[in-house]
Amino acid sequence: MNEIDAFLRYLEQERRYSLHTIKAYRKDLEQFCTFVNTKVEDFEATQIDTADVREWIVQLMQDGGSSRTVCRKLVALRSFWKFLMMMGKDSRNIMRNVVMPKTKKTLPVFYRQEHVDEALQQVLDDEYETILSYTVINFLYQTGARRAELIDLKDEDVNLVEGWLKLHGKRDKERVVPFGDDLRDTLQRYRECRDAEVQRVDSGLFFLLKSGKKLYPKKVYQIVHEGMTQVCTQKKQSPHVLRHTFATQMLNNGADINAVKSLLGHASLAATQIYTHTTFEEIQSIYKLAHPRAQKKEEL
Structure with missing residues (x-):
């Protein structure tokens, strides 16, 4: 070899x-x-x-x-x-003196709260594809899961009674993520619809295509892209943007950064710290409240 x-x-x-x-x-x-x-x-x-x-x-x-x-x-x-x-194949560390090119640090792209709310306010019919799409978007938004983690989720990993699920992350690392009543109801409805309409091919998996086969990455991307472009015009639309949104909203609403790190399955705190940003509107609001010359003058 x-x-x-x-x-x-x-x-x-x-x-x-x-x-x-x-x-x-x-x-x-x-x-x-x-x-x-x-x-x-x-x-x-x-x-x-x-x-x-x-x-x-x-x-x-x-x-x-x-x-x-x-x-x-x-x-x-x-x-x-x-x-x-x-492995003893080469004793020289030829990469030691190789300098990495500098990269621009960019803020993660995320959805505004109202855009996600609007996407999740669609009226659900009894069509399997509609329920699957709704569940995928809500799942990614409320758990911060990676696309691959959603695809590999098994029935046995989801505890609807106690409100938690087990995700299998990078390098097969497991983590437990809690969820609330809204996602519980969504997952319950999806599972009932799946069990009634889908003849399993890939048994044991939670999310399935109507054919009974396993979801694939491009399909998950299409679900999110089609669902979110109806309510949001931003250029980047993807499952990972929902993960960014989960992390951003958790931190902006006061969640401890170490807790968010655990929920995301990050190996280091530095990976989580990229989400400790604020929107321009938030900065503008703080400026108007705090700077003495930014206040609107009272009419005489």
Whole structure:
């Protein structure tokens, strides 16, 4: 087995990385192999040095790659070299002196409360697709779950009596997320409709297509995109924006940041801190209340 395939197997079997991440790492490493003019099966780490990596960075930037994209590819390469050193394949840490390109820090995109409320105020009929779409949007909004976590949710992971569910996150880490009466009613109605109308193909899963098969990532994206574009005109519409919305609203309404970190399944507090922002309207309101010259003058 070549070094790259061994690394990817290690990520899958021992580190429990998602298939999505493994595919991305494979693509990045294959691209690097092409740059250094070698095939994956012929790759020899000892023939590569820091200069090769730096030249690759220059090439990526010249080809129009963003700083964020280049950084992601370098993370894959850095992780690969750590594996090689751990396995005794290369004693040199060639990535140690490679500087990551600076990336712009952008605030996470989120939905306004009124937009989510409007999306969830639609009149539900008895059609399975309608109930599924409503449930998916409400579930993502009220749990902060990732798309993959929703897709992999099992019946046994949902406790409607006690009001909690178990999510299986990145690297198969489990966490328990509570929910209230509104989501309980939504999940109960969906499950009753599913059990009455769907003949299971992928047994044990909570969310299913009407065909009985497992939901797939593009379908979840389509559900959220179609549902939210009816009430909101912002450019970015996706399941992850609902996750951003969950975190933003929890923190803006006084939730402890460590509690939100646990609910989101973040490994570090830094990942959660990106949500400790305020909207322009909130800043404007605070300014008007606090600055003496911002008050509207009383008419004489």
